[in-house]
Amino acid sequence: MARGGRVALLREPVLIGSVGAAAVAALHFRDPHVHGSWGFCPFLLLTGQPCPGCGGLRAVNDLTNGNVIAAVSSNAFAVALVATLAVAWVAWFVRRVRGDAQASWFTLSPPVVTGLLVVMAVFGVFRLTPWGAWLRP
Secondary structure (H helix, E strand, O other): HHHHHHHHHHHHHHHHHHHHHHHHHHHHOOOOOOOOOOOOOOHHHHHHHOOOOOOHHHHHHHHHHHOOOHHHHHHHHHHHHHHHHHHHHHHHHHHHHOOOOOOOOOOOOHHHHHHHHHHHHHHHOOOOOOOOOOOOO
């Protein structure tokens, strides 16, 4: 494959990887553990209960500091999501490097979206129960 073709194939993964790296760097250097440093959760403000995403920013910050246990404690769902997206991105990048123009980062079919929403809802409810209290942010 010509050099220009390879550059074109890698443009999208490099752009998305750069945006992801910038977001992770921002979460590393501007600590979300400091109250109000990243705003507020409207769901938490209205209901007094954490949403399934609450603690996600703190979880990413903890991961960047190498504290996996604290990250899982902040938001286990976010840790699993970050890990899944990272692995999918690496696989996508490698396939593009090998010249596979059809390779995509991930595909969200309706059943996959439904499954993710169900898992997120179950996680959100479970963390509010006495058995899942250790998952509360």
